Amino acid sequence: MSVYLIPIQTALLLFPFLAAVITLPYSIVQYRKYGSVLPIRVLLVYSFIFYLLCAYFLVILPLPPIEEVASYTKPVMQLIPFASLKEFTMNSSLIWNDPSTYLTALNEPSLYLILFNILLTIPFGIYLRYYFQCGWKKTLLFTFLLTLSFECLQLSALFGIYPRPYRLFDVDDLITNTMGGMLGYAITPLFAHFLVSRERMDEKAFDRGRTVSPLRRSLAFMFDNLIILLTATGITALIFWLQEQFMYKHPLMLILCIYFGVTLLFLFLLPNLTHGKTPGKAIVKIRLTRTDGTRPHWYQYLFHFFILYDIILPAPFYVFYGMLGILTWNGNIKWITVFVILILAVLYIYTMYQCILSLFDKDILPWYDRMFPVKNCSAISVEKAGDMDKSDDALQENANERNTEA
Numbered sequence: 001m002s003v004y005l006i007p008i009q010t011a012l013l014l015f016p017f018l019a020a021v022i023t024l025p026y027s028i029v030q031y032r033k034y035g036s037v038l039p040i041r042v043l044l045v046y047s048f049i050f051y052l053l054c055a056y057f058l059v060i061l062p063l064p065p066i067e068e069v070a071s072y073t074k075p076v077m078q079l080i081p082f083a084s085l086k087e088f089t090m091n092s093s094l095i096w097n098d099p100s101t102y103l104t105a106l107n108e109p110s111l112y113l114i115l116f117n118i119l120l121t122i123p124f125g126i127y128l129r130y131y132f133q134c135g136w137k138k139t140l141l142f143t144f145l146l147t148l149s150f151e152c153l154q155l156s157a158l159f160g161i162y163p164r165p166y167r168l169f170d171v172d173d174l175i176t177n178t179m180g181g182m183l184g185y186a187i188t189p190l191f192a193h194f195l196v197s198r199e200r201m202d203e204k205a206f207d208r209g210r211t212v213s214p215l216r217r218s219l220a221f222m223f224d225n226l227i228i229l230l231t232a233t234g235i236t237a238l239i240f241w242l243q244e245q246f247m248y249k250h251p252l253m254l255i256l257c258i259y260f261g262v263t264l265l266f267l268f269l270l271p272n273l274t275h276g277k278t279p280g281k282a283i284v285k286i287r288l289t290r291t292d293g294t295r296p297h298w299y300q301y302l303f304h305f306f307i308l309y310d311i312i313l314p315a316p317f318y319v320f321y322g323m324l325g326i327l328t329w330n331g332n333i334k335w336i337t338v339f340v341i342l343i344l345a346v347l348y349i350y351t352m353y354q355c356i357l358s359l360f361d362k363d364i365l366p367w368y369d370r371m372f373p374v375k376n377c378s379a380i381s382v383e384k385a386g387d388m389d390k391s392d393d394a395l396q397e398n399a400n401e402r403n404t405e406a
Contacts, residue, residue, distance in 0.1 A: 004058065006061055006062050007054060007057035007058045007060075007061040007062075008054055008057070008058075010057050010061060011050060011053040011054045011057050014053060015049070015050050015053055018049065018053070019046060019049075022049070026042075026045070027215075027219065028219070028283060028284065030205075031209075031216055031219070031283075031284040031285060032283070032284065032285050034202070034205035034206055034208075034209045034380070035205070035206065035208065035209015035210065035216075035285065035378050035380035036205050036206075036208035036209040036213065036216075037215075038201060038204060038205050038208070040196055040201060041201055041205070044127075044131050045131075048127050048131070051123050051124070051127070055120060055121075055124070055146075055150075056150070056153070058120065059150045059153065059154065059167075060153060060154070060158060060167075063158075064166050066161075066162055066163065069157075069162045069163060069164060069166045070163045070164070072164060072166065074168075075168065076155065076164065076165045076168065076169060077155070077168070077169040077170075078168055078169065078170045078171060078172070079171050080171065081171055081172065081175060082172060082175070083171075083172060084113065084114060084170070084172040084176075085114065085172070114172075114176055117172075117173050117176035117177050117180065118176050118177070118179055118180040118183065119180060120177060120180055121143055121146065121147065121177045121178070121180035121181040121184065122180045122181070122183055122184035122187075123184060124142075124143055124146060124180075124181050124184060125139055125143060125180065125181035125182060125183065125184025125185040125186075125188070126184040126185070126187070126188050127184075128142060128143070128181070128184075128185065129184070129185045129188040129192075130188050130192050130195065130198070131198060133198055134185075136182070136185055139181060139182065139185045140178065140181070140182060142181075143177065143178050143180075143181025143182065144174065144178050144181075146177070146181070147173060147174050147177030147178055147181075148174060150173070150177065151169045151170070151173060151174060152169075154166075154167040154168070154169055155169040206380070209378055209380045210378050210380070211378060212286050212376045212377065212378050214358065214359040214360075216284050216286060217286070217358075217376055218359075219280070219283070219284050220278070220280035220281045220283065220284050220286055220376075221280060222280065223279060223280030223283050223284075224266070224267070224278050224279060224280035224281070225280075225313075226280075227266065227279045227280065228259075228262050228263060228266055228267075228309070231262050231266070232255075232258050232259045232262045235258050235262070236254070236255055236258050239254065239258075252321075259310075259314075260310060263305065263306075263309045263310055266278060266279055267301070267305035267309055268298075268301050268302055268305055268306075271287075271288060271301050271305075272298055272301060274287075275287060275295055276288035276289055276295065276296065276301075276377075277379065278305075281376070281379075285378065285379040285380050286376050286377065286378055286379055287376070287377055287379045288301070288304065288374050288375070288376060288377070289374065289375060289376075289377040290373060290374055290375075291373040291374070291375055293377060296372075296374050299372070300372045300374050303368065303371070303372050304368065304369060304372065304374055307368040308351075308366075308368065311344075311347070312347060312348055312351045312368075315344045315345070315347065315348040316348065318340075318341075318344055319341050319344055319345060319348075322337045322338075322340065322341045323341065325337055326338065350367070351366060351367070351368075354366045354367065
């Protein structure tokens with residue numbers, strides 16, 4: 001039993017790290033395709049990934065010592081179809097016309113191996129038919145390719161880590177694994193009736209995608225900041241690398257000018273050309289519009305992004321730099337700086353407070369967006385959702401016609 005527990009335990013340890021790596025790309029794909037991320041879809045996809053991890057680890061684990069493998073002399077390939085079944089019938093106590101031998105034959109290790117190979121790929125066939133909507137031909141092809149990858153992995157001696165294969169490339173494994181996938185395909189309707197259909201999942205995802213969730217806005221905000229910081233840092237590093245040709249007395253002002261220029265490019269010029277899409281918003285398919293859904297004026301873009309990215313977000317930097325200046329400045333400029341610092345601190349705290357509230361209530365708009373009302377709107381095409389509604393109407397009409405004829 002430990003032979004089977006070790007691979008599953010290894011998959012349990014590795015899966016959280018793999019899930020952390022794929023979560024962001026998976027979320028982007030879902031937002032771009034549907035506009036939302038459904039929990040039931042996440043559960044199905046991640047369980048499928050966990051199943052594949054377990055399947056591959058069951059094929060390659062536990063790993064034997066390299067010195068032990070180097071001393072192996074047994075064959076590395078078995079290319080005779082149904083040889084394992086023939087071996088089972090010849091070496092077991094099974095007598096076909098004697099039912100009393102059936103229970104004894106079930107304890108034969110060779111039968112366990114055949115049953116294990118069938119059971120290994122039954123979930124694969126179920127996933128292909130239920131979630132990925134594959135027909136029997138695609139299920140047959142993909143299951144065969146999966147089991148072929150198992151056998152090739154074994155034949156490669158784990159990509160050359162071992163001096164020779166430590167497990168047998170067996171054509172019977174190809175047959176029984178493929179049978180398992182087709183068996184999973186065949187039994188899917190037995191319980192698919194109790195699960196949410198893929199069509200219903202897509203329809204619900206499109207319905208949710210018509211509105212912009214807080215997580216979707218947060219991802220767009222994160223990507224915008226990342227792109228702006230990387231671009232500004234790259235330009236600044238290039239200029240300071242050429243400092244022998246370009247000497248600056250005030251490098252801090254140069255950095256601020258570069259930052260303002262980059263934000264002007266990505267958050268003012270680009271949205272005006274792309275109907276409200278910044279780079280981050282384009283990634284998750286949302287755009288900035290007026291509250292009535294129409295395209296904002298140029299000054300609304302300028303006010304929205306200037307307040308947020310050039311005043312609110314850099315406010316801690318302004319406050320820190322101003323407090324350093326207070327220690328050296330004298331006269332009226334000192335008190336003016338104190339007044340500006342207080343205003344910036346209040347604006348920053350109030351804006352962050354509103355941003356936190358907006359994560360729980362999408363109707364809450366920051367104070368600067370209420371002055372020139374704009375909002376985030378989903379850029380997901382509703383054509384597919386409209387097609388779904390039309391198809392539902394068509395199905396209902398057909399049902400009504402059949403009822404009328406009856």
